[in-house]
Amino acid sequence: GQPLPGSFGEVMTRRKVAGNPLLGPIKTFRPRGQSGLEISDFLPHIAGHADDICVLRSCHGDSVNHPQSVYQMNTGSILMGKPSLGAWVAYGLGTENRDMPAFVVLPDPGGGLKGGPPAWGSGFLPGSFQGTTLRPGANPILNLKPQPGINRRDQRRMLDLTGRLNREHLAARDFDDRLAARINAYELAFRMQSAAPGIVDISRETEATRRLYGIGQKETTEFGIRCLMARRMIEKGVRFVQLYSGDTGGWDAHK
Template sequence: MERRQFLQSAAGGASMLAMSLLQGKRAVGAEHLAGPHFTPRAKRVIWLFMHGGPSHVDLFDPKPELQKYAGSPLPESFGSVMTRRQVATNPLLGPIRPFRPRGESGIEISDFLPEISTVADDLCVIRSLHGDSVNHPQSVYQMNTGSILMGHPSFGSWLAYGLGTENENMPAFVVLPDPGGGLKGGPSAWGNGFLPALYQGTTMRPGKTPILNLNTPSGISAQRQRSSLDFLNRLNRRHLSRRDFDDELAARMQSYELAFRMQSAAPEAVDLSQETEETLSLYGIDRPETRDYGQRCLLARRLIERGVRIVQVYSGDTNGWDAHEDVDKNHSEYCERTDKPVAALLKDLKRTGLLDDTLVIWCGEFGRMPMSEQGKGRDHNPWGYSGWLAGAGIRGGRTYGATDEIGLRAAEDTVHVNEFHATLLHLMGLNPLELSFPHNGLDERLIGPSHVDVVEGLI
């Protein structure tokens, strides 16, 4: 191919990208993604993200040996361990609260979580997750994007790219941040990375104004606003054609159209007054401790009912579940905020039939060390920790994998974050090896360049 032909071809590809964005279709490079690669178990996802690192050895991973040797130093047989705050030589700290068998399955769950314990038979608890960084931002990025480096597309963006939304009046990927803010690593956790900007997460909140500046100005009719938007669109198309069909500009133009459609759809979706008193009470919205997270969990259910592909619901502000000083104090607060709403979400999805094809994920960016910090706290632990899956055909009432006898490292049927993502994509009907996007001469993937297997044991 001659140089002139190559440049013409490249310009044509850019044009296809921009116009596909304007028409609400998948971008160039994704034209082979006409939908799922195969019949999926899950059609939608609710991801409950516990920011800060919940302690697996105090919530979902009982360790009698840790209790037995509490107060003693880490045995030399465990070798050296990388920690964030040099706690490797500190005494071991036993589980803060008792674990008990729950449900008919007998899964052991901590007394920190009495409400989630009531839905134990719906949970597949993964006790062998592991990642690659002891720091918050890098681990938040890895759990959300597959890489410890900033700038990669989030899991939700990949789903939006691969599957789109089921409702053209709502975005495919919605994020419900903790109102306290302060996510370590920032909004890049739900960013589009090198994917077209159309696929980034849209942040929303409960109440009459789910998105700031979305409402139509007073005195402006829908017809007049539509006419103004059409005129603006014509000018923008001319502007776009003179700027090599820049995809960010195209995505901005598409966002105008989506915002116009959302003006009627979004306020109805977030109107919790449509729910019964029984439902509001189920989620704990009638209690100050659980009101915020309960509202956002209920909003997540309402959004996926209306065709949103994936909703992420964050718990934890700047520090969140980051229990360096006092696990009991920290986890008592955050478990009280989230335990009832999370259990309510599963019960609500189950009674409405939505749990059959909705995948619910619970995890943080890492767990906590078995060694103590400052006497009553725990440091970060990415080497072995817990999360759980429910719904979408996942067989509940069981555990998968294990950490070693004190909860320091994943030891049996280990699940790396990339393998976790591969499995989630598979459950959504997407082949993790085939879901790719051309970027800088490479076919980039959520799971990275290496071959990564789906964890069949979770399915």
């Protein structure tokens, strides 16, 4: 490695390592496509799609802490309580598939995100526009099937009764957004029982497709499965899908 040139200016670090040599690129960055976007030789396949990638170069951070930085990335503010990008998209554009949420979040199975659910919350928008999380593993959506002995007609009647009672409760309380969101969630969950199983089931994908997503390799299987699920949801009309990679241990120098 080489030390930073003097033209870079004084560097302040908490661990007093500003003078340490820096390792240069192991593989070359090259201009790609007509846009000239520089992409490393480590990513030859992505390099072939340079002209299809949107790169935001104007982003900056206003906090050195993980949770606040996650909030800013998702909502534009370091403070929790603002609508996330996915919530804004769901609010403005709605969903193309009424049997699935407009905004879905796929967290990392290693642990929750720094800062937690406010990162995909709806803030001051109606609660029904917040992200719906799908669990990692073989059962992304819990309780997707009705209880044994209850058919769809009976379930519909139970849901109608619950909905009527909830709407009466809502009217008596001058409209509580949290209760309205719950009423919508009950209805959406009922519709998802028909649509969701086929969307999250990747067993029907060909072996060639699974290999393209890195499924079957230890290092890439888990994230590859979530990428494949995200693609399937987008194809079925889910408006906004967000994937996270990295657990609560942090991605930087904490391990």
